[in-house]
Amino acid sequence: MSWETPRNDDERFLMDAFEANFERLRAETGRALSPFVKETARQQVLLYYRRLFELAEQVEETEVRLVLPEQTSPAGRQFTLEGVVDIVEDGSSTVMYDLKTYLDSDSARDHVDPHYRQLNVYAHIWKGLRGRQLDKIAVIATRPSRPLYRALRSGDPEKIQPAIEAWNPVLEVEVDGEVVADVMESFGRVVDLIEERKFSPPSLEVLKAPSRPEGKVPFAQDVCLNCDGRFGCASYRQLVRAQSPGRADQALREASSDFGGDTEKQDWRDSGVTATARINVEDEGTTP
């Protein structure tokens, strides 16, 4: 059996809910996901359940919206800050979890500062609302980490099960109220930049540097390679040129003809085998 085959009622429920949500979001937003990306989302949901079943069972409040209204940016714009978290009560303590679908825990572990800042702002809002201190705060990074990803790629259940068990998507950070004012100020600055349409890409230096302090993976690999916008991005193009002195044009050409590594190409092809079209072209006919 494929590891993705639902094993119990919960998992069947999860797969149904996934499809229903997909349809609903598609109807509400008029957007969709390519079959390839949709499969990735489905896997995340299933992996979450398999690995964090016990935690999920203790969730007391889910998708709690935390709001900090009436904030003012440096340029005087009014805004509301918002975040969404899950709350777990395990009898003696209250824990806040922030689910991040774009993050994998191994790379996040190198650099917890942004999460530390974010979760402390959330904890601050929570305390203001509920009048209680949280005992723990943590990120759940649902994107598979490298070893797990490799195991999944193998398709071998013997490798996948231990990899899921070894996977630790929960990343705890310290509770500490000190950072809040500082974070809020930079948040306000970003609001101004967005409203003023300041959308220049990061500089070449940023692209070359590790995406997080102490990290090993450069920004270009971590962020740009996963971004469809890179081809039209001045900084990314500059980087490609700079990395291939003497054959810059050739390098750019190669970059735009690069459609992912072997595994990505495999996944892409496989997604076509399972995908079904909503429309039967044959029946659409060709008459006006």
Place this chain on the structure above:
Amino acid sequence: MIDTLFSRVGFSPNPSQRAAIGHLDGPLFLVAGPGSGKTRVLLWRVVNMIVFHGIPPESIFLSTFTEKAAKQLQDGLISLLGLASEETGQPYDLSGMYVGTVHALCNRLLQDRSLIVDRERSTAPVVLDELDQYFTLAQGSFWSAAKSLNAFEGELPSFREMVNANFEPPASASRHKAVMNLQSLFNRLSEEDLDPKDILASAPDESVALFRLYELYRDRLGKNRVDLSLLQRAAYRVLLANENTMQRFKHVIVDEYQDTNAIQERIFFRLAGGSKNVCVVGDDDQALYRFRGATVENFVMFPERCAKALGAEPTRIELGINYRSRRGIVKAYTSFVGQHDWRRPEGGQFRLHDKGVSAHSQDDGVSVVCTAPSKPVELVEEIASLCRRLVDEKVVGDPNQIAFLFPTLKSTIVEKFEEALGRVGLRVYAPRAKRFLEADEPTLVVGLLTCVLGKLPRNDAYDRGEYSEFHSWLDRATTAANELIDSDQELRAFVKERSSELASIKRDYSALKSVLETCGWNEDDFYDPNIHKRPLLAAAGISADARRAIGGAGLEKLYRERLADESPLILKNIINRATTADWGLLDLFYRFLGFQRFREMIDLADGGIDEAPVCNLALTSQLLARYVDTFPPLITGQGLATEMLQRGFYQAFLFALFRMGEGEYEDAEDPFPRGRIPFLTIHQSKGLEFPVVVLGSARTQRRTRKVEELVRPFLPPGGEPLDRMPGFDAMRMFYVALSRAQNLLVLAHPKGQGQKVDAEFHELMAEATPIAELDVSSIPKARQEPDAAVRRFSYTSDFLAYQRCPRQYMIFERYGFAASRTQTMFFGSLVHATLEDLHHRMITARKAKKGEPQAGGAQ
């Protein structure tokens, strides 16, 4: 207590606003004129319920007209409730509250487990949107079934001609026209909740053949698929299933009630059946959507209809004071609407009058101006130079604060205005003036795609009318792309490389197919590596890519997985997988953005210089995503060799979009890019306001719609007379247009041969100040950033995303490009929503185990 909150946000409600906010018991009829602070009143009314009357958010149902309005209300509520939390120390969680368009809420009702006790979620039907519905009705099999159902002897085209003869002339054999006609008729019938059998039983002889098609359509959809109209009907059926559904909500609030239809009215009354707390908000003078089945009588006759349905008379409150417009503008549109004859033969009027509409502004300066009566060529110049002055003298902060409104954008005057504005250096944004596809950006993108994919040859047999226009556009697109390719050798190399990849895929496909033939295998045979692998690998001349795909470990793995799942691979799968391009249409799109011309377009948006090209590119990406979602998503050898790809992409998809043209595919929710003057249809301007409004044309074609005539025999008596509908509709449309203006309303007064304005405008134009006499400096200056509605910023999807990369944020979050491989918000929302469902399930299970009462939330 609520006054503390009012003062924190600086809101001092007038007496009727205050009364509306405070009225929570029993039905409420809120008659809200333009600019009367209706949204604010709705917001505060909900805050009042939740914060001061302890009403749980999950028992509130609030229906809006657009997704955008729903989002605005949510933003506002979140902000106000956040403030309230600071005062009361109580958290307020809105996630269980029903806020959204009727369609979204109906969808939610169908999945609401508190309504459907013993059914699984997966039984909720698949929803076809307008475009899906179009494709369903366009299918060849539908038409051949329709023809034989009616025992029609002739060919399909003459059958369609017969169908089209029931609708607006000229009758043609066009399949597209027939589909559009049926779509509007069927939706109307569904929204009246009419049963096909009942219709057929009472249909006049001459239209029986037509109504049989409705029955056929409904049968073909089956139980598991609904269009947007039938979605509402399905939700209504769920509500009728038991009495408890009437207790599900304590408050039902409906915005823009003048534009609701029959089935919606039934849904709302049913939902309010237990509590009687239904609040409807609207303005019959702003009813715009009859052509989508709206029934303005729902609003005009609300007191009577509500008394009948709920057994309770509503309280009527008028929100008449206009906070939007200067005094002269309010006077102008109030007196305009009185120029028409609204009398009912039996006494009374077809509109609500005495609504107490008056201006809050005391500013009596000139606010309504008109051109000299002149030829179109002259008056466009006069208005263009006025616009130039308004921009130069900073009466507006950006050209996008001047809106040009037209009854339709398909009119020659629209082009004349665009040219005249161009001559004074002002650019316009009019995505619907032409067909969207004909705009520069989508044309170029499609042109480049034709260079890679090849295009479908014209079929001489059909080469006329829209088919011919479509192919001419495709030709222009190819020409534009070739010119670009000639000037950019990198692009040329890229396009060449991709098309040679496709050629190789096609060769692989035919080589593999001939292996099947030689060995006498069938495409649908199960794949067995022991039998098939070796001969397929030995296919003559296949590419290394195809060999890897057949011989590699990837296939081995997929084979084992599928075997384990008891859905083994067939040979067709193997061939398709081996002859799949590594890229899809969206991948090409993003690669195109890397070439000079497109980079320039994107850079223009950075800093807000000109956002129009980027908005058009975003929309283009969404269309391509829609194609990928609806049609076979990957490019395969089979698709290429059978021309299925080309037929699907050009003939079925693009041609349909091309013919739908303006406004059919999207909602009017796109932003008004900075740096450009927006040209809008009056319908698009609904709910919006602009510092300066130019009414570009004051003339309408007044014709009764055939669909109304066809449906009339099945409706209860008492509707507006068919012959007076066109006049009423024209007046309401212009009323909306005139009332969009805040500081200055500009009218165009054409004169000369064939030039006319509707009679109701004569007095208004005669009394308006001539533009020549206007002192531009007397007009109040518009704010730099229009309407500072408090915006909501998410820590993750705004703040962190922007910090990670402002450019990525710009593309995917700000302008909403559809991603090919980038993870976007849709991805996150999908995972979050699904895990939320899981958590709810577990919470409920836990509570049930402990014997606790279940929460009355969404689950």
